Amino acid sequence: MNKLKILNDPIYGFITIPNSLIFDLIQHKYFQRLRRVTQMGLSYMVYPGAHHTRFHHAIGCVHLMQQAVKVLRFKGVNINNEEENALYIAILLHDIGHGPFSHAMEHSIVNNISHEEISLLFMERLNKEFNGSLTLAIEIFKGNYHRKFMYQLISGQFDMDRADYLKRDSFYTGVAEGHVNSERLITMLNAVDDKLVVEEKGIYSVEKFIIARRLMYWQVYLHKTGIVAEQLLIRVLKRAKELTLKGIKLEASLPLQYFLNHSISIDDFNNDILNLFSQLDDFDIISAMKAWQYHNDFVLSNICEMIINRNLLKIKIKNKPIKNQSLEKQILAFIQTHNISRAEAEYFVFSGSISNQAYQLKQQGINILHKSGKIEDIVKASDQLNLKALSKPVTKYYICYPKVKV
Structure with a gap:
């Protein structure tokens, strides 16, 4: 059976499955379930095109990881075949633990269990089925492997996950502001002292990436x-x-x-x-x-x-916390109208808050490699935009209530 299939993806064109193990993992029923889990939950109620799935996204991530490995090797970064394969497995399975409609289920079907924890359980179970061939991938996924840049490729402020979902979600929603040039950014990648860096000439692409992320959150994910x-x-x-x-x-x-x-x-x-x-x-x-x-x-x-x-329901978003009397007014009116309990x-009738932080300064950041060999965080390296402002969390508050006049 030919396992080195070629898939046609609307974002990247033809994607090649790198080896038979990746093919077998894709064919597994645990992974095939992702065809039936939408990438963006109920966002298609706002953007009718956003029906793409976690399956699409995971395959796209493997494609970008192949590009990243090729670029890093070309620049002299030593990645052996076992590490290469582990990177493909880890990025392929990074979202396998998502429940129905993605994030909504983490608060209701199970008790405060993140999809990352369930992904890890799936990976450990698959590792037994595949005779230990996922062991290194699990170590990288958990951040335990000594070559830290590999973990950054899976889960960092510029990783293959974000590189794919921003571009893919932008495409399927039709929100052009979220479009990022993932391929250009990957071409600028390097690893120095086992840390992931972006070469200086890619600085404007990184700035665009951070701004695109901010816009996608306010315009799409937090719509x-x-x-x-x-x-x-x-x-x-x-x-x-x-x-x-x-x-x-x-x-x-x-x-x-x-x-x-x-x-x-x-x-x-x-x-x-x-x-x-x-x-x-x-x-x-x-x-x-x-x-x-x-x-x-x-x-x-x-x-x-x-x-x-x-x-x-009707929703109003404010810059300040919702006053108790506003909430109380709506609750009492609804109780009266429908003769129900509080x-x-x-x-x-309820309130809550949403927060957006385009760049997290205190976490492992995006490092820029200057021609001189100096490495500094994008916030310090950027001369065009006040990225420091984008690293501060912005919180907004909402109140939801039925569409009836009170």
């Missing part, structure tokens, strides 16, 4: 309609769990029923639960909501109907 949709989705699952624990049986797929019936933490994730989690995808949630919109529970049916028919009303 107010997307925030409402995700918050409602979190509340659907919270309510479904609440009803299930009271003994009310809800129509749902077997894996979804299990997670509604049980409170799962990271310590509970044995092989059986991991298998059940691997059967969950966007379709479980959508089909459940289609059934639940007709349930006799006021909260569950109304929120499901809102999401299914995109009849969402606890039920709080599913429809």
Whole structure:
């Protein structure tokens, strides 16, 4: 069987699968599930084209990692075949632990377990199936490998993950401001003393990358309609769990029923639960909501109907925290209108905050390599833009409430 397949990607054109192990991992049912998990959650309610999946993204990341390895080797950085393969595996599987609709599930299906932790569990399970051939990839993924630039390629402020998702999300949403020249940036990469650096001539591309990230967060990832949709989705699952624990049986797929019936933490994730989690995808949630919109529970049916028919709550975003009296006014009005309890009303009227930090100064930054050999952070190296301002977190506050006059 020919395992060195070529895939046609709308962003990069033809992508080659580098070896048979990568092919076998892509073919595995755990990875194939990512075809059924959207990359951007419910953002397609704002940007109709944003139906691309975690599968698309992971394949794109492998392609960019191939480019990065080629560039670094050309510049004399020694990367042996085992390390090269480990980099491909680590970037291919970096998002394998995402649940349905990506981030929304981390707050509802499981208890405060990040997708990175679940990704690691999947990788360790696959490592047993593939006779230990993922061991080095896991060490790099965890940041334990002594060659730190390899971890930076997987998870850094300019890594193959961000290089792909900014370009891909920009393409599928049609938001041109997020477009980054990933290939140009990768061509400028080098490694000095096992640290990832960008050569001085790539400085303007790095500036563009940081600004594109900031714009994509405000315009796309933190778009107010997307925030409402995700918050409602979190509340659907919270309510479904609440009803299930009271003994009310809800129509749902077997894996979804299990997670509604049980409170799962990271310590509970044995092989059986991991298998059940691997059967969950966007379709479980959508089909459940289609059934639940007709349930006799006021909260569950109304929120499901809102999401299914995109009849969402109103949202206002402010620069200052929402005043309690504003929230209270909306809650009391909703209780009066529908004759429901305060606890039920709080599913429809709530406030929260969103934060955007385009560049994190205190973390491992993006280092610029000057021709003199001097290495400095992009914030100090940049002469055109006040990148320091972009390294400060910007927080905004929102209030959501039903579209009725109060």
